[in-house]
Amino acid sequence: MGIIKDMKEILKSLKHRSALKPSIKYCPRCGSxxxxxxxxxxxxxxxxxxxxxxxxxxxxxxxxxxxxxxxV
Known part of the structure; x- marks a missing residue:
């Protein structure tokens, strides 16, 4: 049951993002x-x-x- 509880917490923390908001993509290996x-x-x-x-x-x-x- 611990894994399911953890997954619920992760899903709760996710939010829907607008395509209009700019974002920067970073490399998962080096951070570039x-x-x-x-x-x-x-x-x-x-x-x-x-x-x-x-x-x-x-x-x-x-x-x-x-x-x-x-x-301001």
Whole structure:
């Protein structure tokens, strides 16, 4: 039951993001923000990311939302 409880907590913490909010994608291996999108057209098209810094290539990336702050 511990795994199910943990999964519930993770799902509760996720939020729906708007496509209008800008975000930066980071490499999960080295943390570089210079990821390049690569689309594979094999049997089923899939999107992967390639990092020119460390050579990582895969579908997983880290993302950080950019919040615009109002100046007072």
């Amino acid at each position: 923000s210079k990821l390049k999108t690569k689309i594979n057209w094999f049997i089923v098209p899939s999107q992967t990311y390639k990092c020119p810094e460390c050579g990582y290539e895969g579908p997983i990336f880290m993302e950080k939302e950019q919040n615009k702050c109002k100046k």
